[in-house]
Amino acid sequence: MSAHDTAPHTPVFTGVVRAKLDVVLARYPTKRAGLLPALWMVQEARGWISDDAMAEVAQVLELTPAYVKGVATFYTMYHLHPVGKHFVQVCTTTPCNICGAEGVAEAFLKHTGCGDLGATSPDGKWTVIEVECLGACGFPTPVLVNDDFLENVTAEKVPEIVKKYSA
Ligand code: FES
Structure with a gap:
């Protein structure tokens, strides 16, 4: 074990x-x-x-x-330790980063209560990680929430996204 x-x-x-x-x-x-x-x-x-x-x-x-x-x-798609119910992957590779991706990742950490990348929120609902290019460089910042692909995410939009998935 x-x-x-x-x-x-x-x-x-x-x-x-x-x-x-x-x-x-x-x-x-x-x-x-x-x-x-x-x-x-x-x-x-x-x-x-x-x-x-x-x-x-x-x-x-x-x-x-x-x-x-x-x-x-x-394969990074397999979770080898427990993760939150909502697994959030934020592309922070350079093209997205110059458009504010780091701020998007920080906003997810703040609004989900995760605190740190890779950590799970105390309520067990969220885990947020940074990932390399998600293949949507023209739509910064792309974010995967479980299997949902979200484009053009900004730090300002994050609270609404978190609210939607928390409902
Ligand atoms: S660099 Fe972010 S999707 Fe390609």
Whole structure:
């Protein structure tokens, strides 16, 4: 169990989730090909992917835990520790930064109560991080709130955005 685990692991791949994984696996010639979707299913079910969950994925897909961990740690889209209900990613790469992206990130930290980048707010609702180019350089500042892509976000618009997602 990792330092971030707070409760004993209960299996993810049972019932509906296992059935969903079986549908995915039927598309591929090998179980290993289902690794990325399997990790995604864990994250959807639990909000993040613990070491114990990686071990379960390894067992289900007949892989080694080290192989699963190597893949999970490669992709930034997988959360390897608990995050808030709303995961906010702010592009602060130079083109967005010269248009005020740093102020947008600071506004999110202030209005969500996160305090620091990567930290989760005391109410467990928010985690804010800075990311590299989100591919929307013409619409600074782009922000991802979970799967929602927001463009032209300014520091002034942040309180309204936080209010909307908090409702
Ligand atoms: S630099 Fe911000 S989206 Fe490209």
